[in-house]
Amino acid sequence: MVKKRxxxxxxxxxxxxxxxxxxxxxxxCIGLTEEEMKRPLVGVVNSWTELTPGHLHLxxxxxxxxxxxxxxxxxxxxxxxxxxxxxxxxxxxxxxYVLPLRDLIADxxxxxxxxxxxxxxxxxxxxxxxxxxxxxxxxxLDLPSVFVTGGPMLPFDLFLPKDAxxxxxxxxxxxxxxxxxxxxxxxxQFLVEALxxxxxxxxxxxxxxxxxxxxxxxxxxxxxxxxxxxxxxRAVMTRQALENxxxxxxxxxxxxxxxxxxxxxxxxxxxxxxxxxxxLFSQRVPHICGGLPSGPYSIxxxxxxxxxxxxxxxxxxxxxxxxxxxxxxxVADNLVGKWxxxxxxxxxxxxxxxxxxxxxxxxGNLAPDSAVVKQSGVPESMLVFRGPARIFENxxxxxxxxxxxxxxxxxxxxxxNEGPRGGPGMREILTVTEQLFQMGLEEQVAxxxxxxxxxFTRGPxxxxxxxxxxxxxxxxxxxxxxxxxxxxxxxxxxxxxxxxEMDKRLRQWKRPERNLKGYLAKYAALVSPAYRGAVVxx
Numbered sequence: 001m002v003k004k005r006x007x008x009x010x011x012x013x014x015x016x017x018x019x020x021x022x023x024x025x026x027x028x029c030i031g032l033t034e035e036e037m038k039r040p041l042v043g044v045v046n047s048w049t050e051l052t053p054g055h056l057h058l059x060x061x062x063x064x065x066x067x068x069x070x071x072x073x074x075x076x077x078x079x080x081x082x083x084x085x086x087x088x089x090x091x092x093x094x095x096x097y098v099l100p101l102r103d104l105i106a107d108x109x110x111x112x113x114x115x116x117x118x119x120x121x122x123x124x125x126x127x128x129x130x131x132x133x134x135x136x137x138x139x140x141l142d143l144p145s146v147f148v149t150g151g152p153m154l155p156f157d158l159f160l161p162k163d164a165x166x167x168x169x170x171x172x173x174x175x176x177x178x179x180x181x182x183x184x185x186x187x188x189q190f191l192v193e194a195l196x197x198x199x200x201x202x203x204x205x206x207x208x209x210x211x212x213x214x215x216x217x218x219x220x221x222x223x224x225x226x227x228x229x230x231x232x233x234r235a236v237m238t239r240q241a242l243e244n245x246x247x248x249x250x251x252x253x254x255x256x257x258x259x260x261x262x263x264x265x266x267x268x269x270x271x272x273x274x275x276x277x278x279x280l281f282s283q284r285v286p287h288i289c290g291g292l293p294s295g296p297y298s299i300x301x302x303x304x305x306x307x308x309x310x311x312x313x314x315x316x317x318x319x320x321x322x323x324x325x326x327x328x329x330x331v332a333d334n335l336v337g338k339w340x341x342x343x344x345x346x347x348x349x350x351x352x353x354x355x356x357x358x359x360x361x362x363x364g365n366l367a368p369d370s371a372v373v374k375q376s377g378v379p380e381s382m383l384v385f386r387g388p389a390r391i392f393e394n395x396x397x398x399x400x401x402x403x404x405x406x407x408x409x410x411x412x413x414x415x416x417n418e419g420p421r422g423g424p425g426m427r428e429i430l431t432v433t434e435q436l437f438q439m440g441l442e443e444q445v446a447x448x449x450x451x452x453x454x455x456f457t458r459g460p461x462x463x464x465x466x467x468x469x470x471x472x473x474x475x476x477x478x479x480x481x482x483x484x485x486x487x488x489x490x491x492x493x494x495x496x497x498x499x500x501e502m503d504k505r506l507r508q509w510k511r512p513e514r515n516l517k518g519y520l521a522k523y524a525a526l527v528s529p530a531y532r533g534a535v536v537x538x
Contacts, residue, residue: 006117006143007041032075040227042074042220043118045109045134047083047125054126054185055083057176057207058150064213065122065148068220074120074227076220079112081105083130086428086454087179091399096425098129099452100523102261103536105133110140119143120227122219126150126178126207128455131188132261138197138233139268144226145233146219146326147198149189151207153177155298177207180299181292183455187254188261193308194248196236196325200334204303222326229328239271240320244331246278247318250285250357251311252302253294253376255455256463257428259359264533275370275531278361279491286352287376288314290345293458294376295353297345305342314340314348362462364494365502366448366474366484369466370531374457375488379443382460386485387412387446389478389495393512394418395427395451402435409444412484414475417512418451420534422470424516424524430454433461446486448493450475450530460486462493464530470511471529477505 010027013020027037044065048058066076082105089095113121121143123134131149138145154175178185186203193203199222202215226232242262249258259278266273289311290297297305312319313335321332340346347353358376363369375383387410392398398415407413413432420426429451436442437458446460447453450468453461467473474495478484483496495502516524528535 005040005119007119010117011037036075039073039075040119040224041117042069042076042223043113043121044069044076044078045081045121045123046078047081047130049083052083052085052127053153053173053176054085054150054178055130058124058126061124061148061150061212061216064216065124065220068217069122069224072221072224074224077118081108081130081133083125083127086128086184090428090454091395091431095427096423096520098428099420099426099534100424100519102129102133102136104519105130106136106140109134109137113141113143120223121145122148122223124148124150126185126189128184128188128257131185131192132264135192135197135261135265136268139237139265142232142234144223144231145197146223146226147192148216148219149192149198149203151177151189151205151209151212152180152186152299153207155180155300175208181456182253182255182294184255184257186299187249187252187258187455190248190252190254190308191245191258191262194245194312195241196323196331197233198326200327201307201309201338204299204307206300206303225328226326231326231328234269236324236326237265237269238323240323242266242271242273244312244319244323246281247285247315248308248311250281250359251287251315252289252291253287253353253358253374256359256372256374257452257455259372259464260452260530260534263531264535267533267535275361278359282357282360282375285315285318285357286349287354287356287358288347288349288352290347290353293456294358294374301342301345305345306338306340309335309338310340310346313338314346316349360488360491362486362488362491362493364492365499366478366493366495367465368474369529370464371448371462371466371493372464373460373462373488377458378460378488382443382446383488384486385446385460386483389414389480389482389484391478391480392416395429399431402432405435405439407436407439407441407445409441411445413445413447414478415447415449415451416469416475418449419468419470420527420530421524422450422468424520424527426452426530426534428452428454429461429463430457433457433459448475448484460488462486466529466531468529472506472509472511474502474506476509477502
């Protein structure tokens with residue numbers, strides 16, 4: 001029995017009620033013929049914007065998607081979602097809005113699709129919060145869906161001389177597409193493919209390559225096949241698919257921000273996935289793909305080496321080959337005829353860049369619920385580190401200190417009150433880490449915060465500390481000069497004070513005062529802790 005299409009209700013009773021007649025006339029007003037109205041209505045969920053290089057090219061990509069939908073027998077209807085760029089907000093108050101936009105984008109897609117009774121969806125996105133927002137929306141709506149990721153921009157030399165800002169400004173963003181390297185944007189594009197929600201080998205196809213347009217057209221055709229087969233996102237994004245995504249994240253040295261998004265997606269799908277499971281994956285999945293900054297290679301190098309399929313091939317039985325994908329075939333079927341083409345870039349498990357995966361989850365008296373670090377970006381000499389704390393009550397204080405170069409070797413910089421509720425918005429700390437690099441202190445200073453870090457962060461940057469300081473977590477009790485010990489191999493992070501002293505300080509602690517309004521006030525009231533994905537929940 002063929003399932004009734006959602007859009008069919010739009011044309012029911014046209015000859016019997018005025019409201020139904022108006023619906024048909026509205027469809028005519030947007031230029032649809034009677035024949036087009038009768039076909040499946042496919043939402044093309046674009047995120048094109050002139051503000052963001054990662055999304056600047058997506059208008060052309062959307063045209064190709066729509067052509068593919070028409071070839072497949074559907075009627076494409078495009079609408080747009082917000083698309084924030086983290087780069088604009090680094091070190092500024094604008095960053096407070098970026099993570100909160102993830103959930104707002106997901107909500108906007110849900111309301112737009114259900115308000116207009118669409119039958120299937122093609123999601124087009126590139127960057128840090130938009131890709132996971134679209135994943136959340138796809139999981140929630142569970143309509144046949146295909147993802148087209150926008151692809152990376154052309155590479156640049158990330159390790160330019162420290163005294164060459166002019167050269168850097170000319171080379172850092174050479175084209176449209178997601179920022180090159182294994183930052184959050186490309187990490188999320190890798191994960192979409194590993195989840196089975198996009199075409200094989202599409203994540204590393206660069207924004208400026210003609211193949212991206214071909215893939216977009218193929219994706220428009222594919223969503224019509226998914227609709228005909230009744231293949232929905234929840235049939236693809238299973239527990240097995242989620243584990244495949246985490247394995248690829250570990251193997252590629254992906255961003256810590258993806259931890260938040262995987263947890264949020266698991267929550268949306270109703271899949272039990274605790275943050276502590278990341279340590280199980282890091283212990284068995286080695287870091288084998290050497291993308292910047294955890295390795296020397298660009299995404300273009302990874303693409304030439306075989307992309308995400310090559311990573312999955314090299315991981316072998318660590319990947320669930322029987323997981324279903326949006327193509328209607330299994331992961332194993334999709335990998336037939338693909339190879340790892342350069343084993344220096346994407347190495348075999350027997351010769352990894354690091355024996356453990358890229359992410360580690362830490363716990364201790366400073367982070368009882370968890371903290372997150374990208375261990376693949378930490379020099380071996382800093383995997384175990386002990387030093388006195390230098391406290392900053394917010395990011396703004398730390399940025400001023402960074403610009404004045406007050407940091408000293410051996411310190412542990414503590415930046416607090418920047419968690420999901422405390423910020424609010426869980427800002428991404430980048431200015432401080434990059435200033436440490438400029439000062440040559442990346443192997444002499446550690447950072448601990450309840451905020452997030454950029455995917456391009458190097459060194460012992462411990463983020464996502466839970467409970468956050470604003471909620472009265474232990475981070476709020478740390479004082480200048482307290483010694484903090486980080487032991488990444490042991491998965492611990494502790495401040496060297498007694499339990500009694502900790503309790504005494506927390507009894508004396510007072511929550512910082514603030515005056516919130518607008519969306520951030522709503523967000524702060526509703527957002528869950530970082531170790532649960534920083535999800536907005538009622």
